[in-house]
Amino acid sequence: MVVKSLNLDVANREFLTLLGPSGSGKTTTLMMLAGFEDPTSGEIRLRGRSINGIPPYKRGVGMVFQNYSLFPHMTVAENLAFPLQARRIDKAEQTTRIRKALDMVKLDGFAERRPNQLSGGQQQRVALARALVFEPELVLMDEPLGALDKQLRDHMQIEIKHLHERLGVTVVYVTHDQSEALVMSDRIAIFNEGRIQQIAPPAEIYQNPQTDFVAQFIGENNRREGKVTAVDGELCQLALKGGAVVKASIPKPVGAGESRVLSVRPEMIVVGPDAQGLANCYESKVREIIYLGDHVRVLLPFDGVDDLSIKLTHRRAANIAVGGTVQFGWKAEDCRAL
Incomplete structure (x- = not known):
């Protein structure tokens, strides 16, 4: 190479x-x-x-x-x-x-x-x-x-x-x-x-990955493409392809109209009443729950047909069921527009 x-x-x-x-x-x-x-x-x-x-x-x-x-x-x-x-x-x-x-x-x-x-x-x-x-x-x-x-x-x-x-x-x-x-x-x-x-x-x-490649290569990552619609200091508003609007941190300077990739780690996503009031808060039906020993993986549709992956402890996932509607979200500082 x-x-x-x-x-x-x-x-x-x-x-x-x-x-x-x-x-x-x-x-x-x-x-x-x-x-x-x-x-x-x-x-x-x-x-x-x-x-x-x-x-x-x-x-x-x-x-x-x-x-x-x-x-x-x-x-x-x-x-x-x-x-x-x-x-x-x-x-x-x-x-x-x-x-x-x-x-x-x-x-x-x-x-x-x-x-x-x-x-x-x-x-x-x-x-x-x-x-x-x-x-x-x-x-x-x-x-x-x-x-x-x-x-x-x-x-x-x-x-x-x-x-x-x-x-x-x-x-x-x-x-x-x-x-x-x-x-x-x-x-x-x-x-x-x-x-x-x-x-x-x-x-x-x-x-704090600086590029889309780093975010994808290190750890698990939910990735969505979108365009910047507004910038406010170290945060921006990102309009995703499926219509969802997300507030995210920006590791590098960016201007409105530029294409960026949303990166949010599965463990940074909150499910249930604690999601209320967060900068990014949404609602969806649970499609699948996967048991992985020390934690569970919750999959649900977000911004179109692609699933969002959420990592939860067994205690936090206790009241979640396949087919049930849940609120979920994350802080603007806990996701990045790369």
């Missing part, structure tokens, strides 16, 4: 995640940082010095891949020793660093095992230890949890997050999994078609 007009600063000790769909440019960006791809123009600087043209093994950068890339014929200790030997670190120091790295990922006692004697999660910990054992200035991770099952992946997200907090190493992490990015990151850079759409902390990305 071609990466276009990339201008990106990563702070020292930061955990930055590059997030986007397949082919969006995130892995190409990581490969340029690692030295496996060369930028056609511009400069990559690490701690103020240019690393353009410097081969990967001389950049002082640790790398963790999705397939772990462990040497199957080597023990765990030998795998960890490999990057140390390449940097000509003496044997005594190698032993100290390997012991420290294995303790760091909670695998002390596994030094003499081979990769095929380890679980997937243990192999990933070894790969992580190998990336950290030579004390790099920067660690790059390319979808390192993609091969793990969900339960183990969720566990490893927290493990890596805590490890980063403890060590204070700078991490650039690539994934297409939005929940992974939200859990682990200090900041997230959303990529699409080779460009960064938005870069911000997770809460900012989720609560």
Whole structure:
């Protein structure tokens, strides 16, 4: 994927995640940082010095891949020793660093095992230890949890997050999994078609998406197209295609007559008497209620035939029935015209 007009600063000790769909440019960006791809123009600087043209093994950068890339014929200790030997670190120091790295990922006692004697999660910990054992200035991770099952992946997200907090190493992490990015990151850079759409902390990305793409890609979203009919400070009035009128916040300046997309999260919608008096308040018949364990999904027609999705706790959904008419709504500040 071609990466276009990339201008990106990563702070020292930061955990930055590059997030986007397949082919969006995130892995190409990581490969340029690692030295496996060369930028056609511009400069990559690490701690103020240019690393353009410097081969990967001389950049002082640790790398963790999705397939772990462990040497199957080597023990765990030998795998960890490999990057140390390449940097000509003496044997005594190698032993100290390997012991420290294995303790760091909670695998002390596994030094003499081979990769095929380890679980997937243990192999990933070894790969992580190998990336950290030579004390790099920067660690790059390319979808390192993609091969793990969900339960183990969720566990490893927290493990890596805590490890980063403890060590204070700078991490650039690539994934297409939005929940992974939200859990682990200090900041997230959303990529699409080779460009960064938005870069911000997770809460900012989720609560204040700057573009329609970001709102659709991160979290769940109700989306409706419309035109701006009036602007009042940081709010606007949006006339949707089906005739509904909505008051919404505007992340960027907009003028009357311009086309915009309404974005409202399912959990921001209020149902029942609490909807009365909100800037956006409507009425509709419930078409479907979907049980999802810890919450229910209520679907009802809004602005035409398309359903609006509403996320409710079981308690709030207790008096709602399919075919029943309900009031629903949301604050102007809780939706956006993008």
